[in-house]
Amino acid sequence: MKDTHLKQAGLKVTLPRMKILQILENAKEHHLSAEDVYHILSKSGEDIGLATVYRVLTQFEEAGLVIRHNFEGGHSIFELDHGHHHDHLVCVKCGHVEEFVDRVIEERQEHVARNAGYTITDHSLNIYGICGDCQKE
């Protein structure tokens, strides 16, 4: 089934691509950096280079399989594109990421862009804060 996704995306079915797709699908944390993916691969005994991880993730992004986010600090985070857009709430202490969608905010963004004469290609709303768990400490 994973092979099907890859073929549909016009990508040859190779071991690195399947493994990486698998990781994205099964990881507890859905928001992974290229390094994260690389480490998970290493621990599984796979001998896949970091450059390949980046290449594959970029291809997946182009194919619309994953979304890439640029968080503060110049780090990129990848996650599977499940089709429904959402924004992020990022904990600056533990790095935990939560998704959210707010209909009102979405609508207002369209409104703002239209008023300014822009055609939206993308938008990113990240709220940085301290999550409940970290506040207890």
Added chain:
Amino acid sequence: MKDTHLKQAGLKVTLPRMKILQILENAKEHHLSAEDVYHILSKSGEDIGLATVYRVLTQFEEAGLVIRHNFEGGHSIFELDHGHHHDHLVCVKCGHVEEFVDRVIEERQEHVARNAGYTITDHSLNIYGICGDCQKE
């Protein structure tokens, strides 16, 4: 007067710091990258290193004089902190940046964070799109 700002920030008054502050205040485009500032300095005949530009901008950021934004592509943009928060509309073709504030969006963000148990430390909303001018081409 610029010296006053610097002194208040606990920074010695030096030529690079004054020049850079001046550029931030006078530039037509209020959103400048470190490279931008560096180039403007070079063109003015000032012999100030790029490393110093970064150092000074970082100090200004710590002193609360400027705000640093991380836009897509891992580039940082600096702008004077005039005290009123705002979000950004970025043209992906020409790089033009516009500011906007939407009371409704601000309120909803607070709401979302509170519901999730987060204490907001910061947030960034960037809408990427194609500006009116670029659409004509």
Added chain:
DNA sequence: GTCCGTGCAAAGGATTTGCATAATC
């Protein structure tokens, strides 16, 4: 004069790319 700031070059982290080899179709 002391201490902080600067310039330069070198280091750093994240990501990309060139090239020969290895895998898919």
Added chain:
DNA sequence: GATTATGCAAATCCTTTGCACGGAC
């Protein structure tokens, strides 16, 4: 077997840092 992918190392981009010198107070 032709074409595309991979691995490795080197290259790149943006940013930071180490160190000796020069300037501010």
